Amino acid sequence: MKKIVIGQVGGPTSVINTTLSGFVKSTKDDHELIYIENGYEGLFYGRFIKGEEKLNKWIIDNERVPGACLGSGRFSLSERSIETCVEQLKSINADTLVVIGGNGTMKALNKIEEKSTEIGFQIQVIGLPKTVDNDLGGTDHAPGFGSAAKYVAQTTLDISRDLRSMKNFEKVRILETMGRNSGWLALASGFLRRYKEDGPHLILIPERKITKEKLIERVKEIIEHYGYAIIVVSEGVELETSGQIEKEVVNGRKILGGISSAIADLLKKELKVMVRAELMGMSQRSSSTFISEVDYKEAKEVGIYGAQCVLEGRSKIMVSLQRTKQLDYNIIKIPVDLKEVVKEGERNVPDYFIDDYEQYYEWLKPFIDINSYHYPSPIARRDNNVKEPF
């Protein structure tokens, strides 16, 4: 029986509790579970809670509920506070530390492991992946991303049809997605686009810079061609000469957001048309309705596999998801070296996806399980030689 300490760190996803639940279900009967409140902040302050049966059951009951059950947070760890975290773990004689998180989480986890080794405190360290941004290295994708991508894809198509019918009144909508310094989510906005009349007509991602002049020119062309424009922009995009838009810095972390408003202001001024900016917002990471079944299944499997790694005595690893084939979607779980994950840093969208969206959408397909009904082509009437009403 091991004493396993587990926490959730960083922005929640709609399936972050699914992973926790999978892990808890697989370990609660044979091990002692200790929960950390509010991620690394709780670890630093030693806010541990005993995993009693009722609490464990409550966590399992929350497996489809957004927000992190244990409380999460963004607490940046200095070298000194890494030491404190290790001391806290040592003081309760923890055998294992499991953390569910993204990039920053894995980096800190690696440091905690190093510090433990340094002081001769033996602890098993396992990371479980989670991020809507999908910018985590060492894994094909991370749980949470698929559901967020599904939300972004459907919302963009819906809002596009809405604007299309109002184009005599307003011309441009700028929809801002999450993603930090990567364009995975923003690019997902085009997944359900089957007709070129539908948006998104332009997707801006941090991986490809665009000048203000070029942007204005492209939007002008789009409006001339379709009568309206749906532009999707990733929060981390910098317009050449303007830089990323930071709202504020909290706990040393830049809060991005606002590039859509900056672009809206620019286009209003230059094109003299009505432009609306809108954040896709917190629903991307918390919509229970848009949970992707594949994402849900994998999030759970990551938790269950994490439990298996505990048993097998694996340490200094992160559980990763790997595709076994290109076309038939089949995923296996593999432990990857935590150091390798950290070394890879923020994972951007590869060029071959950016240069050929269709290739990206083929890759994205398993996550977006929307088949409930079809959007008829907006140009069906033109095909039939009937004058198009709008």
Added chain:
Amino acid sequence: MKKIVIGQVGGPTSVINTTLSGFVKSTKDDHELIYIENGYEGLFYGRFIKGEEKLNKWIIDNERVPGACLGSGRFSLSERSIETCVEQLKSINADTLVVIGGNGTMKALNKIEEKSTEIGFQIQVIGLPKTVDNDLGGTDHAPGFGSAAKYVAQTTLDISRDLRSMKNFEKVRILETMGRNSGWLALASGFLRRYKEDGPHLILIPERKITKEKLIERVKEIIEHYGYAIIVVSEGVELETSGQIEKEVVNGRKILGGISSAIADLLKKELKVMVRAELMGMSQRSSSTFISEVDYKEAKEVGIYGAQCVLEGRSKIMVSLQRTKQLDYNIIKIPVDLKEVVKEGERNVPDYFIDDYEQYYEWLKPFIDINSYHYPSPIARRDNNVKEPF
């Protein structure tokens, strides 16, 4: 066989095409259908399209697609342009004019009817209700509202759980709903709240003014009590001394929006905590995923009943939905005098709903068909004498 001219006016809803489809299905075989492009603007310019079989079928295929199939718009009609509209209808020998719309639409429709009578041009005039704001008089509620309310209720609960788990990082989220000068949608945000720990902790609506001082005090209390605050605000809310926040005026219509940001700025300054403002945005009126089945059914019935009114020779009316009982939800369609609808003006939320949310939620229940899973209580652990993790 009548020559029926039909159009869609104002902001679309996710079921605006359901009503159109219901009407078209019921009339296409026995009447000549003429579609107006882009609402009153198209009527003014005489942009009519013949309802050929393929076009009719396309409209029916779009019954669950957001955005107005015929194109909509916000075109304000002067006295002179009302005359032009009547001349356009006369020039094509229209027997019937059917318009799907809200408040402003019905007002203009009434004027078109009066002008026709004045010049001795006999035309049958029928309004079909549609608005997410639910501020249309003469009807228990309007199609489109139920789906928007469902979106607002679920989104608020999801975002509340997300923030709850991040409350060590950010304290307040201000979610802004549509509604213009009424609070129907904003109040719907509390429908799924079963535990007082969940948001919304405060709902601001135009029907009840609040001073800046009172607002700051309330939010402070909420944060002290729950550790975080979810505030929902209707776009039309005025903070005493600040007035409604207008983004701009387009075609004589105020574009509301921005009160959430104004409140966020105020709270940041006064409470020195991290506050995020977010618009619920266009998804409220265009989310195909959140279409409420009751709303969908009624939207279609309104179209079918509109067709029946054409046959029965009714004119100067709007189709309304009326409840026959208080508890068992049963709706009948009744034609109401268009003049009465206009006279009622914008319909606010009655005091008895504002003073007792539970009474409002009982009324709202039929529209929000979310039973797929339960959110366990966020305080289950406290009930069980287990220390609460966050």
